[in-house]
Amino acid sequence: MYNTGIYIRISQEDKIKNENESASIINQRNYLLEFINRQSDLKFIKEYTDDGYTGTNFERPGFNSMLEDIDKGKINCIVVKDLSRLGREYINSGMYIEKIFPEKGVRFIAVNDNFDTNNNINDFIIPIKNVFNELYSKDISKKCSSILREKKKNGEFIGAFACYGYKKSVSDKHKLVIDPHAGIIVQRIFKMYLDGMGAKKIAEVLNSEHELPPMLYKNENGLKYNNGRKIFKTLFWSSSTVLYILKNEIYAGNMVQNKSYRENIKTKRKKLSKKDWIIVKNTHEPLIDYDKWAMVQELLKKRNTKTVYGNSSHILSGLIVCGHCKMAMCRCERKSGAYFMCGTYKRLGKQYCIRNKISAEKVMIEVNNYLKNHGAFKNKNYYSVSKKILSNIEMGFNNKLYNIKELKKRLLECFLKGIISENEMKIYMCEYEKMQENIKKSLSNFYKEKKENNNENIITREKVGEFINKISVLNSNDIFIVGK
Numbered sequence: 350m351y352n353t354g355i356y357i358r359i360s361q362e363d364k365i366k367n368e369n370e371s372a373s374i375i376n377q378r379n380y381l382l383e384f385i386n387r388q389s390d391l392k393f394i395k396e397y398t399d400d401g402y403t404g405t406n407f408e409r410p411g412f413n414s415m416l417e418d419i420d421k422g423k424i425n426c427i428v429v430k431d432l433s434r435l436g437r438e439y440i441n442s443g444m445y446i447e448k449i450f451p452e453k454g455v456r457f458i459a460v461n462d463n464f465d466t467n468n469n470i471n472d473f474i475i476p477i478k479n480v481f482n483e484l485y486s487k488d489i490s491k492k493c494s495s496i497l498r499e500k501k502k503n504g505e506f507i508g509a510f511a512c513y514g515y516k517k518s519v520s521d522k523h524k525l526v527i528d529p530h531a532g533i534i535v536q537r538i539f540k541m542y543l544d545g546m547g548a549k550k551i552a553e554v555l556n557s558e559h560e561l562p563p564m565l566y567k568n569e570n571g572l573k574y575n576n577g578r579k580i581f582k583t584l585f586w587s588s589s590t591v592l593y594i595l596k597n598e599i600y601a602g603n604m605v606q607n608k609s610y611r612e613n614i615k616t617k618r619k620k621l622s623k624k625d626w627i628i629v630k631n632t633h634e635p636l637i638d639y640d641k642w643a644m645v646q647e648l649l650k651k652r653n654t655k656t657v658y659g660n661s662s663h664i665l666s667g668l669i670v671c672g673h674c675k676m677a678m679c680r681c682e683r684k685s686g687a688y689f690m691c692g693t694y695k696r697l698g699k700q701y702c703i704r705n706k707i708s709a710e711k712v713m714i715e716v717n718n719y720l721k722n723h724g725a726f727k728n729k730n731y732y733s734v735s736k737k738i739l740s741n742i743e744m745g746f747n748n749k750l751y752n753i754k755e756l757k758k759r760l761l762e763c764f765l766k767g768i769i770s771e772n773e774m775k776i777y778m779c780e781y782e783k784m785q786e787n788i789k790k791s792l793s794n795f796y797k798e799k800k801e802n803n804n805e806n807i808i809t810r811e812k813v814g815e816f817i818n819k820i821s822v823l824n825s826n827d828i829f830i831v832g833k
């Protein structure tokens with residue numbers, strides 16, 4: 350059994366800086382007494398305190414009274430929190446630990462440094478090793494980051510999670526392969542944007558389809574994932590999520606890394622400027638051609654200029670494309686009449702496509718002819734197909750209702766796991782319930798329409814969609830209709 354004294358020192362510097370609460374007298378005392386309680390061979394005798402004394406010399410009353418008690422045989426063991434409490438200088442501390450204490454038969458323990466003269470007799474090299482270890486581990490982490498840098502330069506993916514649209518290859522975790530489901534969503538996002546939709550509208554479309562946003566999608570696929578951005582926003586698709594995807598060159602098949610860094614684990618990541626990014630071309634299968642990706646970047650730059658998106662309720666919207674660039678044509682209204690124009694030309698100018706334009710009336714005449722020639726208006730035939738479409742629509746509504754139920758469940762899970770606060774949960778629950786209500790309303794309207802709708806011989810969006818796959822316009826006289 351060792352008769353143990355605890356030695357506590359707090360310097361003036363510690364007090365002024367007050368940077369380290371754990372350096373305070375009370376903290377050190379509690380810490381050391383707790384430690385002694387846990388040791389079966391230590392018996393607490395006395396506390397020695399130097400309040401406001403520097404560690405650079407040993408002219409301290411508490412320290413001296415401790416030495417006196419050692420000489421009197423009152424204590425034969427000293428416990429400190431860490432070596433720096435004994436003294437700042439390793440040489441002087443070393444003298445006590447290596448020579449004076451052992452000569453007097455005193456055991457010395459520095460708890461935080463894992464140092465105990467009983468275990469490492471006269472081996473003062475241990476704490477010095479500790480210092481060396483500290484330096485060494487810094488060196489290792491430097492080396493490690495330079496290896497990572499090298500990997501990035503080789504185009505190897507080193508992140509913990511592949512970005513949305515890709516997954517890590519099973520055979521080589523530094524390689525990205527397309528995630529079949531999310532990949533299609535990414536492609537659709539680019540397509541919708543090139544077709545003239547804004548990021549906000551795209552987010553709305555994805556939300557209306559109850560497509561899981563990247564964070565939930567990754568959770569769904571068993572990845573514990575937190576994107577660092579505010580989770581609150583990531584339960585839905587938002588325009589910023591869409592923009593983040595549109596801007597990311599990774600989707601054009603080029604590996605982009607080193608966009609941010611952090612000095613150490615405790616500090617926040619800092620964004621790096623584009624010149625520090627490490628971009629390696631053609632490291633994986635692209636989800637979008639580089640040319641189209643570049644076009645999107647041009648468009649994003651011009652984001653402030655208003656883009657005209659053809660009235661989405663127009664029965665031809667989404668079907669009519671420019672025969673030259675294959676992008677959607679947008680519908681424009683003029684006093685002289687409505688017309689369709691190549692959306693690329695309209696938004697990017699003549700360096701990207703020609704001024705391809707056609708009157709809406711002309712297109713509608715062609716569409717009407719096509720539908721007539723393909724039996725769209727032969728009542729019997731149409732009726733039977735139409736039934737199928739109606740049941741598809743009905744199924745669509747029901748699917749949406751089911752999906753919302755699932756989203757609600759997931760929201761609750763997020764709340765129970767502590768990912769979101771109760772308040773956030775309530776806000777979104779409320780949103781989901783609103784959506785649910787809206788869908789139920791639409792569904793009952795649909796049933797009403799279904800009853801009332803006996804008018805078969807008009808061109809409807811439904812009918813166009815049923816018979817026509819695509820309308821390609823080369824110029825005002827060349828229209829090609831591709832059927833289903």
Ligand SMILES: [Zn+2]
Nearest residue numbers: 671674691702
């Ligand atoms: Zn075009």
